[in-house]
Amino acid sequence: MVGVFLLVLSVIILCGLVIVIAFRRSYLFHNFHCFVPDLSLLLIVRNQAPIIEGVIKELLSYYQSSPRSFELVIYDDASTDETPEILRRLVRGHNFTLLFGKNPSSYDSTLEAGFQVCRGKMIHYFLLTERVGLRTVTSLARCLARGEKIPNFGIACTSGVMSGTTIQ
Secondary structure (H helix, E strand, O other), rough: HHHHHHHHHHHHHHHHHHHHHHHHOOHHHHOOOOOOEEEEEEEEEOOOOOOOOHHHHHHHHHOOOOOOOOEEEEEEOOOOOOHHHHHHHHHOOOOOEEEOOOOOHHHHHHHHHHHHHHHHEEEEEEEEEEOOOOOOOHHHHHHHHHHOOOOEEEEEEOOEEEEEOOOO
16 A cells, blocks of 8 residues: 555656656746747748748757757748748747738838847847748858858847848
8 A cells, every 4th residue: 555655656746847847948937937048040031931831840940959048039021921820820839939010111120129029148130031942041040050151141149230240
């Protein structure tokens, strides 16, 4: 009888530990505890329905295998295709922040709106408003992670914003 009691107690404690560990790693825990990720990845998108789902899944896969903590922020700049519906569907199954602009905005205002939401120590940002290849964004993200400079894509950090190398 005592053996069964100890076995049940051990199972309950083990389940409790599993739940605590899972909760601590979850997005919800990070929000409750003012979690500051190492990196924020900001995508400003417009009319990217053909590729947006693949881009998001590939980026999440790449960064989840990274030792650095990260967050994904997506700003839809008034897409007129199926991009908003695809993003709404994806946000239900994946942890990322989703913002919508009502009217197409200037580069500076969309970037500023995205930066206000990003919490990372560093921000890698991509302006995806033209035709973009499916694997292009992940390839560029890998280059930025290695510290390479890329025109039309950039890094923002506490010392300022670098689009490729600088922003004027």
